[in-house]
Amino acid sequence: MNIRKRNQIYVLKIALLFAMVIGLCFLTLSYGETNNLIMQFRIPRTTAALLCGIAFGMAGNVFQSLLNNPLASPDIIGVSSGSTAAAVYCILFMNLNRNLVSIIATLAGIFIAALIYRISYLNKFSSNRLILVGIGFQAFFSALINWMIMKAAEYDVPTAMRWMNGNLNGIVTDSLPFLGLVVFICFITIIALNHGMQSLLIGEQTAIIHGVNVNLTRTLLIICSVILIAFATAVSGPISSIAFLSGPIAGKLCGRNHSNIISSGLVGAILVLSGDFTGQYLLFTRYPVGVVTGILGAPYLIYLLISQNKKGKL
């Protein structure tokens, strides 16, 4: 099979994933009883699921690709929980508005990413060390988030619970246009850097030989991913496992040959939409989306830890 043909098949697969996303949007909007009032709740909910799914999926894939390790997703290595902790603090103790919270969460995420990178860069950069340091940070920030929620005033707890595992209940429409704009800008930037990133993934030397501005490309990609994570988290909370699962699933579906940035975003949207749909209608009690996706992520994490350990990678 020649390379041109394979590229055509790849485009076809992307189109199919896209069609699935559209189909799921319609399903979540039109399931069961519908009327104008219900639609007023459902449209922002579905839009938020779509945007957050794309954001988590793409950001996770960029991290995993740049660090060349499926464990290096921002929700495993503490970047997401770092920005979540900052957001929880701003909401519970400072009563800031959502957009400001997103910006502070982004800055915190970038700071945490830089800190984890710095600590794992003792003499020479090692992505394994980065992952271990990151898992430590992840545990620390989860504890910190729990502690802040326990300290919070009782009437704040329902809002705060969103930050435990992600929830699409009570999405406010006015937070969405800003999230949409941010996702769009980051999407365009990441796609624009995609060719350079493909050279970078072969190796830093190859990228320099190809004329890629290595430091600029890497820094911009990380910043865009952290922005995506932080802004999406500020809207939906940290929906478990989406960033972690989307890239590998997209890789399995579309092959490892392409960047899979677009397909990861689409898979992320599919996971959030279908997870929320399952949590809402298919189980006996209504569960938040993060609980459903978390159940998917846990066995995969265990599988990865065991298989990477066997390969001697960890």
Added chain:
Amino acid sequence: MSNSLKANNISVGYGNGNILNDVSIHIPENKISVILGSNGSGKSTLLKTFCRLLTPNEGTITLNDTSLKCINSKKIAKTIGLLPQNLTAPEGIKVAELVSRGRYPHRKFLSPLSADDYKAINEAMCAMKITELADRSIDELSGGQRQRVFIALALAQETDILFLDEPTTYLDIAYQIEILDLLKELNQTKKTTIVMVLHDINLSSKYGDYIFAMKNGHLLKEGTPNEVITSENIKEIYGIESVVVSDPLSGSPFIIPASSHDTVQ
């Protein structure tokens, strides 16, 4: 048009000590040049400096008499290619896909691969005889196949000048000859200027048109194999006694190192 690449009095080093001291080289155009020298003589450092992986502390590298610093990096990438020593690739990537990434400097912003890109990718794979491997995953290839895939990656970049850092290391003699023959063919058909670091003196004189001999960060000798590969020079470069004979197949100089255990006088 051939491109003239020169190093002008370059000194290169990490930290305080310089690995290269005041080296000036003019790469012979459309020829195969080989850089020889003992371990730590600065061969790889020289190659890396030409390829922008290291920046000289003093002196400049010029392409057609313009300093590399003043040329757009994508434009340089269309002229200078490299096969690095440590080859890495993303796990599970297919051969054709890896080779296609060599097109980066030629691709326009956001656009898919063009007809020219596909042509260059196919030509590179044909030249390295890996067309049948196109759909194989890089992880399942043998050492020699892998090396050819990475050379094809460098060829897809369609540069006039190609540097190779020890392209035959870790390969058995059959693969070494195969790779060097393919490079010679490339040099003859496409007039590509080839510069490589080799450890094997005899293969260097068999395939090289021109030899640069390095020692302790200096350029010690340069010239055709007949001028450079003499037993006096070998003693100076490597510090060993040797006898130089003529390779009966190519006529190039062939060295036989002397050992303290040699019994025939």
